[in-house]
Amino acid sequence: xxxxxxxxxxxxNVSGNEAAVEQALAIGAGKALFKDRGGVDFGTIRxxxxxxxxxxxxxxxxxxxxxxxxxxISNLQYMMEHPDIGDNHNxxxxxxxxxxxxxxxxxxxxxxxxxxxxxxxxxxxxxGLRHMGRDDVVDALKTITCNSxxxxxxxxLGMPWGHAVAPSTPVQDYRLHVRxxxxxxxxxxxxxxxxxxxxxxxxxxxxxxxPDVAYEFVKTLKDCGYQWVLxxxxxxxxxxxxxxxxxxxxxxxxxxxxxxxxxxxxxxIVKTQGxxxxxxxxxxxxxxxxxxxxxxxxxxxxxxxxxQIADGENGGVMMxxxxxxxxxxxxxxxxxxxxxxxxxxxxxxxFAMGVKESDLPELQxxxxxxxxxxxxxxxxxxxxxxxxxxxxxxxxxxHMEGGSWTNDLSWVRGYDNVLGPMEAVSALFNEKVLVPxxxxxxxxxxNALFHLMSSQTSCYRYWGQGLWTDYGRELxxxxxxxxxxxxx
Numbered sequence: 001x002x003x004x005x006x007x008x009x010x011x012x013n014v015s016g017n018e019a020a021v022e023q024a025l026a027i028g029a030g031k032a033l034f035k036d037r038g039g040v041d042f043g044t045i046r047x048x049x050x051x052x053x054x055x056x057x058x059x060x061x062x063x064x065x066x067x068x069x070x071x072x073i074s075n076l077q078y079m080m081e082h083p084d085i086g087d088n089h090n091x092x093x094x095x096x097x098x099x100x101x102x103x104x105x106x107x108x109x110x111x112x113x114x115x116x117x118x119x120x121x122x123x124x125x126x127x128g129l130r131h132m133g134r135d136d137v138v139d140a141l142k143t144i145t146c147n148s149x150x151x152x153x154x155x156x157l158g159m160p161w162g163h164a165v166a167p168s169t170p171v172q173d174y175r176l177h178v179r180x181x182x183x184x185x186x187x188x189x190x191x192x193x194x195x196x197x198x199x200x201x202x203x204x205x206x207x208x209x210x211p212d213v214a215y216e217f218v219k220t221l222k223d224c225g226y227q228w229v230l231x232x233x234x235x236x237x238x239x240x241x242x243x244x245x246x247x248x249x250x251x252x253x254x255x256x257x258x259x260x261x262x263x264x265x266x267x268x269i270v271k272t273q274g275x276x277x278x279x280x281x282x283x284x285x286x287x288x289x290x291x292x293x294x295x296x297x298x299x300x301x302x303x304x305x306x307x308q309i310a311d312g313e314n315g316g317v318m319m320x321x322x323x324x325x326x327x328x329x330x331x332x333x334x335x336x337x338x339x340x341x342x343x344x345x346x347x348x349x350x351f352a353m354g355v356k357e358s359d360l361p362e363l364q365x366x367x368x369x370x371x372x373x374x375x376x377x378x379x380x381x382x383x384x385x386x387x388x389x390x391x392x393x394x395x396x397x398x399h400m401e402g403g404s405w406t407n408d409l410s411w412v413r414g415y416d417n418v419l420g421p422m423e424a425v426s427a428l429f430n431e432k433v434l435v436p437x438x439x440x441x442x443x444x445x446x447n448a449l450f451h452l453m454s455s456q457t458s459c460y461r462y463w464g465q466g467l468w469t470d471y472g473r474e475l476x477x478x479x480x481x482x483x484x485x486x487x488x
Contacts, residue, residue: 004187009443011450012127013187014161014180016441021182021194025225028195034345035352037152039114039335042349047249047292047304048341049285049333050269052118052201052230053312055098056163057125058457061474068474072454074128090319095134097313098125100323102140105150108330115153115330116340120201120309123161123184124457138188145189155342156193157201158182158226162453165206167401169456170426171216172434177453178224198227198344201309204458205232205271209365210388210400212381215258218266228267228343229254230309235366236268242369245361248272249304250297251347252363261378268363269343271307280310281317283329289338297350298359305346367391367398421476422456428480432487444486451479 004013004020040048062078063071079091101117108115119141129137144150160169160177161184169177178200186194200221208214221229233248245252254268273279285308294301311318333339341349351357374387391398429452432438438445460472 003190004183006130006184006187008446011443011446012123012184013446014123014183014453015176015446015449016439017183017186018179018440020191021179021186022225024186024191024194025182025197028198029225029227031195032348032352033196033198034152034155034342035348038116038339038341038345040339040341040345040349042303042353044337045303045339046294046337047289047306048339048346049289050116050118050305050307050341050343050346051280051283051285052120052157052307052309053101053280054120054201054309055125055312056122056203057094057128058163058459058471059124059128059454059475060471061478062471067470068477072475074125074132075459076125076128077132080132093319094313095129095137097319098129099137099140101154102137102143104323104326105144105153108327109150109153111331112334113330114334114339115326116155116342116345117153118155118157118199118309118342120157120159122159122163122203123181124163124454126184126188142189145193151193151196153342155199155344156185156189156197157199157230158185158197158224159201160203160453162455162457163203163459164453164456165204165458166202166217167206167208167210167213170423170430171213171220172430173426173452173456174217175220175224176449177456178220180449180453182224196344199269200226200229202229202231205230205235205309206458207231207235207365209235209367211256211365211368211371211377211384212258212260214256214365214368215262215264218254218256218264221266222264226266228269228347230271230307230343231268231363233270233272236270236363237366237369239362239364239369239372245270245363247295247304247361249292249306250295250302251305251350251360253357253360255362255364257364257368257372257377259375259377259379259381259384261376263377265362267347267357267360269305269307270363271309273308277310277315278317280308281315281322281325283325284308286329286333286338286340298355300353300355302350302353302355305341305343307343367400370395370398421473421480425452425455425476425479425483428483432483436487438487444482448479448482448486451475451482455479 063073079088161180248270255265257263285306289306455475
């Protein structure tokens with residue numbers, strides 16, 4: 001397949017090559033991509049550790065003084081241009097955080113060590129880096145992604161292009177985000193790199209727990225070629241008793257059944273503990289793994305995998321302490337009985353032992369145990385709606401707004417002035433673009449999609465009321481204008 005252009009008529013290449021994307025992922029699914037390169041003796045190690053770095057910057061209408069006409073730029077660019085505001089003086093350090101794994105990995109491999117890292121970069125960040133001329137960052141990432149000397153160490157995780165949160169993003173739009181990220185990633189790093197993308201990391205670790213939305217979420221991931229998804233342990237439960245996973249260091253199956261009785265499932269890698277960035281910054285998961293021993297799974301002895309993800313740039317500990325701690329942990333773990341591994345590498349070894357996906361214990365989203373105690377899958381959405389309302393009345397801790405890394409943050413309540421415009425522009429995109437079947441290769445489709453996805457970034461809710469909600473509404477206004485003018 002020919003290399004995709006990274007930009008088409010000035011817009012990131014986020015659509016138009018869906019068949020080629022599916023073909024690349026299908027090719028990758030049939031290959032052993034990781035286990036033969038890493039030098040891990042899976043039969044003798046006691047435990048393993050997987051760490052992931054989440055990297056994101058939103059796009060904001062801030063390239064000028066007038067909100068209505070300002071250019072859409074990366075928040076990182078705005079930080080660099082306004083170093084006197086808040087913590088914007090950290091902007092150059094942030095940029096180095098986005099780049100530095102491209103320096104650490106070659107250094108460690110050159111020492112004969114065996115580093116591992118999983119990377120998750122939003123489409124808005126990747127575009128923003130290009131747009132502001134930081135090709136040095138992208139080139140460093142290309143080194144560890146495309147150079148066969150290093151590619152075995154680095155696993156990329158897919159994500160929604162615009163850092164949209166699954167519980168409150170319309171399901172048809174979320175699917176567009178997932179496919180758009182795959183397009184954009186292939187255009188930057190190439191088809192062979194896309195073949196290796198098997199895991200998915202939901203933004204903010206937000207897992208939908210409404211049964212119908214959760215089913216669509218898993219179905220989207222499977223339809224888009226993903227093998228596994230990262231879940232936070234407090235957003236899932238064991239179906240037999242509603243408890244949180246009792247053996248979180250083993251892979252599970254996330255099984256989601258909707259009100260019509262349809263079921264979709266995907267492998268779940270459980271991220272343990274909360275959202276503290278210091279956990280990864282100080283390589284705590286590796287120290288935790290050193291205290292573990294092999295476990296029984298499907299009649300076989302397997303090493304547990306301690307998995308953790310954190311923002312790769314936020315906080316003084318991540319900015320300043322992570323480099324030395326990562327280098328130290330890699331040097332000590334290489335060749336040891338508690339090595340670093342990436343999740344897809346771990347799964348390849350596990351299945352090579354004869355463990356099957358069907359052997360993995362089941363999980364379901366939070367509160368499904370209570371729902372299915374009161375209705376039967378297949379009773380339909382109206383019955384589900386009544387059950388949910390009854391549970392809300394009887395149990396104030398019950399909610400259908402999804403779970404995230406904090407589990408006390410709602411992605412819905414208190415943001416009507418943002419969600420209203422978001423829902424309106426989503427409906428307009430559906431009416432003007434999806435229903436008529438406009439070609440995904442047209443510039444007007446790609447441009448409208450770019451603006452729609454940029455407006456659905458979680459930051460426009462997470463950062464509360466004020467300027468950030470103004471940014472979100474303005475991006476919705478621009479998307480609406482494009483849809484109104486270009487799709488008559």
